[in-house]
Amino acid sequence: MSADLDRPAERPAGTEILSGTGAVARAVRDAGVDVVSAYPITPQTEIVESIAEYVETGELDASFSRVESEHSALSAVMGAAQAGSRTFTATASQGLLYMSEMVWWTAGARLPVVMAIANRALGPPWNIWGSHTDALSQRDAGWSQVFAASVQEAYDLTLAAYRIAENEDVMLPAMVNLDGFTLAHTMQPLELVSETAAHEYLGEISIPHELDVENPRGYGAMTGGEDFWRFRRRMMDAMAAVPDATRGALDDLADVTGREYDLVYTYRTDDADVVIVGLGTMAREAEVAADLLREEDGVDAGVVRPILYTPFPEDEFAAAVGDATPVVLDRSTSFGRGGILTRDVVMALDRPVASVIAGIGGQSVDYEDMARIVRQAEPGETAWFGGEIQ
Amino acid sequence: MSWTGEDTGQQINDGHPACSGCGMILGVRHLLEEAGEDSTLVIPASCASVVQGVYPYTAFDVPVVNTAFAASASTASGLRQAYEQQDEDTNVIVVAGDGGSTDIGLASLSGALDRDDDILYVLYDNEAYSNTGFQKSGRTPGGAQTTTTPTGRIGRQKDIDEIVSAHDPAYMATASPGFVPGLRRKAEKGLAADGISFLHLHAPCPPGWRIDTDETVEVARTAVSSALWVLFERERGGEYTLNNPSVSAFRNPDPVAEYVEGQGRFDTATDADVEALEEQAAQNIEYFGQFTDREVSPR
Ligand SMILES: Cc1ncc(C[n+]2csc(CCOP(=O)(O)OP(=O)(O)O)c2C)c(N)n1
Ligand code: SF4
Numbered sequence: 212m213s214a215d216l217d218r219p220a221e222r223p224a225g226t227e228i229l230s231g232t233g234a235v236a237r238a239v240r241d242a243g244v245d246v247v248s249a250y251p252i253t254p255q256t257e258i259v260e261s262i263a264e265y266v267e268t269g270e271l272d273a274s275f276s277r278v279e280s281e282h283s284a285l286s287a288v289m290g291a292a293q294a295g296s297r298t299f300t301a302t303a304s305q306g307l308l309y310m311s312e313m314v315w316w317t318a319g320a321r322l323p324v325v326m327a328i329a330n331r332a333l334g335p336p337w338n339i340w341g342s343h344t345d346a347l348s349q350r351d352a353g354w355s356q357v358f359a360a361s362v363q364e365a366y367d368l369t370l371a372a373y374r375i376a377e378n379e380d381v382m383l384p385a386m387v388n389l390d391g392f393t394l395a396h397t398m399q400p401l402e403l404v405s406e407t408a409a410h411e412y413l414g415e416i417s418i419p420h421e422l423d424v425e426n427p428r429g430y431g432a433m434t435g436g437e438d439f440w441r442f443r444r445r446m447m448d449a450m451a452a453v454p455d456a457t458r459g460a461l462d463d464l465a466d467v468t469g470r471e472y473d474l475v476y477t478y479r480t481d482d483a484d485v486v487i488v489g490l491g492t493m494a495r496e497a498e499v500a501a502d503l504l505r506e507e508d509g510v511d512a513g514v515v516r517p518i519l520y521t522p523f524p525e526d527e528f529a530a531a532v533g534d535a536t537p538v539v540l541d542r543s544t545s546f547g548r549g550g551i552l553t554r555d556v557v558m559a560l561d562r563p564v565a566s567v568i569a570g571i572g573g574q575s576v577d578y579e580d581m582a583r584i585v586r587q588a589e590p591g592e593t594a595w596f597g598g599e600i601q
Numbered sequence: 602m603s604w605t606g607e608d609t610g611q612q613i614n615d616g617h618p619a620c621s622g623c624g625m626i627l628g629v630r631h632l633l634e635e636a637g638e639d640s641t642l643v644i645p646a647s648c649a650s651v652v653q654g655v656y657p658y659t660a661f662d663v664p665v666v667n668t669a670f671a672a673s674a675s676t677a678s679g680l681r682q683a684y685e686q687q688d689e690d691t692n693v694i695v696v697a698g699d700g701g702s703t704d705i706g707l708a709s710l711s712g713a714l715d716r717d718d719d720i721l722y723v724l725y726d727n728e729a730y731s732n733t734g735f736q737k738s739g740r741t742p743g744g745a746q747t748t749t750t751p752t753g754r755i756g757r758q759k760d761i762d763e764i765v766s767a768h769d770p771a772y773m774a775t776a777s778p779g780f781v782p783g784l785r786r787k788a789e790k791g792l793a794a795d796g797i798s799f800l801h802l803h804a805p806c807p808p809g810w811r812i813d814t815d816e817t818v819e820v821a822r823t824a825v826s827s828a829l830w831v832l833f834e835r836e837r838g839g840e841y842t843l844n845n846p847s848v849s850a851f852r853n854p855d856p857v858a859e860y861v862e863g864q865g866r867f868d869t870a871t872d873a874d875v876e877a878l879e880e881q882a883a884q885n886i887e888y889f890g891q892f893t894d895r896e897v898s899p900r
Pocket of ligand 1: 646647648649670671697698699700701702727729730731732733738
């Protein structure tokens with residue numbers, strides 16, 4: 212049906228104003244993904260609604276499966292990837308938790324699925340706004356994870372995620388995170404890559420263990436203790452290859468777009484005494500806080516924002532922080548331990564850091580709040596933005 | 602190829618580790634002979650995931666994708682989608698147990714039925730969770746002992762066929778390892794159907810049912826002759842068609858007690874349990890009896 216519709220053979224690059232969800236969907240279109248399956252959940256839904264429209268209007272020659280749950284969405288794209296297709300799904304919050312079994316399964320099956328997460332808090336109580344605990348709760352499942360901080364990054368990182376996941380040394384699924392609402396639903400100008408350039412950048416997908424009836428093999432069968440560890444060990448090595456694969460993917464993308472990214476983004480860190488550390492949009496806002504601290508307090512402040520979160524780029528991160536005092540703004544909770552990001556930061560720096568749980572569930576934290584947090588934060592302590600509970 | 606290196610023409614190799622007398626493996630062997638080598642199996646957690654063999658060996662001569670317990674229908678859907686995108690018409694066949702189909706995987710089965718994805722879904726029904734040591738499933742008959750119903754299951758089997766039928770699949774059928782030609786014919790029809798098909802295979806399980814390993818076929822036949830297991834099929838939009846073994850059984854059913862007495866799992870069944878099973882057989886005869894005029898002969 213879709214073949215009957217006219218569409219331009221080439222969609223040129225250009226600038227458009229899109230939301231974060233729109234940018235991810237556009238990247239999926241430009242990547243020429245083959246199989247998409249998803250289940251609606253706020254604030255992700257717009258991503259797959261846009262993709263469904265691309266598919267139905269013939270702008271994207273893909274198969275889109277409307278499944279009955281997130282568990283099925285990820286198992287469907289897993290099956291499709293096992294057959295050798297390039298795949299995409301997206302979810303958030305409860306949807307990601309409902310998928311969790313398949314999150315592990317796809318990684319263990321070494322399938323380069325790409326999934327976007329419009330990060331949202333987990334219930335109860337119900338809350339549809341931003342938090343990072345959904346994605347961070349899956350940190351150890353064997354997916355690489357990147358965090359976008361702008362509409363442009365959401366687009367660029369989605370394209371790059373395919374290159375990372377499909378890298379022959381990696382062959383692990385990849386998650387692209389974008390903050391629910393603050394990024395997912397915010398419109399910003401976006402520079403697009405032409406479809407041809409996107410296809411050239413990604414190349415043909417090649418999954419070495421794609422199914423082949425001529426050479427039948429079983430995937431995922433029972434393994435004993437003499438073999439199981441080998442599979443996990445290989446995953447560990449594959450994950451260790453992610454930073455290089457990411458660097459390569461981002462460098463090659465820079466050749467196409469002129470936009471350069473490092474694994475860790477820094478802002479005014481060269482002479483910084485204090486750095487604010489965060490993921491995604493919070494760390495963007497923190498740049499304004501750093502400016503304010505420099506102007507009003509005379510404090511040399513900067514920002515360090517990991518773009519690659521899993522595996523945590525410890526060396527780049529430590530180098531970016533240098534000797535500055537880190538204040539971590541953590542939009543996640545590990546009950547009994549503090550913030551999840553904070554644990555990774557402590558591991559990377561091996562010294563006490565100030566950690567503030569801030570901005571969870573959509574709690575508003577603007578740059579003035581952040582400046583105030585920096586003024587009060589104590590290394591070695593975990594504090595909550597919002598103070599004591601009355 | 603068999604493990605002796607000979608090509609047996611079968612898609613299941615000698616030496617697979619299923620229990621002797623396993624009704625599931627008997628049925629699946631015939632099914633795969635019909636399907637041929639251009640097929641891909643999807644198997645969730647179950648006995649089937651064990652009988653395929655332990656890495657690095659495999660008992661199957663077709664590719665097998667293992668998936669999570671609740672995910673077989675959706676994994677198969679994704680595979681089919683990808684094959685369609687790639688213009689491949691390889692058979693995509695799910696082999697899943699009653700637990701994985703009627704309990705934890707019911708939502709994904711329902712989803713695939715609803716989307717009418719072109720897959721053959723084979724539910725082999727050993728009427729319990731055998732792989733984990735024979736616990737109760739939705740398909741455990743009333744009065745049957747399992748490790749979680751040690752004094753016998755209360756209630757009756759979940760009627761998965763009516764649930765599936767309500768989705769109006771392209772083709773659906775019940776089958777029995779006691780009637781192999783019919784089983785093979787239905788597998789062939791299911792594979793050829795345009796859309797989703799569902800094959801519900803009775804699968805006596807010697808260790809779980811506590812029958813001797815050479816009694817599988819006999820017990821499977823008694824289930825049919827007592828009208829507890831009804832052999833029928835149905836094409837999209839049509840009515841049930843009752844198959845000959847059940848047509849004969851309905852005319853002159855064997856006593857349910859014969860079926861029950863042969864199996865250790867009914868050792869604690871009370872008279873009331875047996876009466877309830879008799880009632881179930883009578884209801885089967887009354888309900889499916891309406892469709893006797895549309896009988897077809899198994900080959
Ligand atoms: C999410 C999840 N819960 C529980 C299990 C444990 N489990 C594995 S197989 C099985 C029973 C399978 O029963 P059934 O589908 O009837 O197949 P059978 O074992 O009888 O062949 C269970 C409970 C699992 N693998 N995954
Ligand atoms: S336990 Fe039952 S179903 Fe499982 S392999 Fe043995 S006989 Fe077959």
